[in-house]
């Protein structure tokens with residue numbers, strides 16, 4: 001497993017080992033022991049899985065506010081997508097900065113999204129599946145969204161993305177107050 005730091009403190013790109021043979025491959029997509037060995041101390045409590053049937057489906061930018069804030073370990077189970085995170089920890093040296101990472105079934109790459117980040121993705125193939133672990137349970141009351149087109153992110157999509165009504169009505173970043181604080185970690 002290769003763990004790489006990114007320009008956003010705490011956000012990591014993880015590449016699990018794949019053991020290939022004549023049948024295909026085997027990979028430990030998540031191991032608490034390996035995460036601990038890498039200094040990542042997170043308890044995940046829920047697995048999420050969504051299918052987006054059309055290319056240029058965009059889900060985001062989402063977060064869960066405290067007391068049910070979520071860290072996430074994100075990967076692409078089928079197809080390909082561009083995963084996007086935005087640092088929204090008040091006081092962070094990279095507050096407002098975003099990171100885009102291409103995830104696909106083929107590359108097996110994962111993104112570790114710490115608490116205090118907006119998260120979203122846009123699909124690059126039809127029938128793309130995203131699977132991700134979260135460190136707290138779903139809380140509709142704490143669920144929030146910021147407009148996908150209000151953070152200066154280049155989604156590299158030539159058409160209007162397919163989005164949910166919730167995402168169409170989300171608040172612009174400039175009108176939004178982050179509930180997250182930078183802890184210096």
Ligand SMILES: Cc1cn([C@H]2C[C@H](O)[C@@H](COP(=O)(O)OP(=O)(O)O[C@H]3O[C@H](C)C(=O)[C@H](O)[C@H]3O)O2)c(=O)[nH]c1=O
Pocket residue numbers: 048050059060062063119120121137138139164166
């Ligand atoms: C997130 C979630 C949703 N739901 C229900 C609520 C709705 O009835 C339905 C679809 O929810 P939503 O439109 O919020 O799904 P996405 O647009 O994929 O949202 C997710 O996409 C972005 C990229 C994320 O990182 C979050 O995990 C999450 O916000 O699933 C649940 O039952 N449990 C859950 O944990």
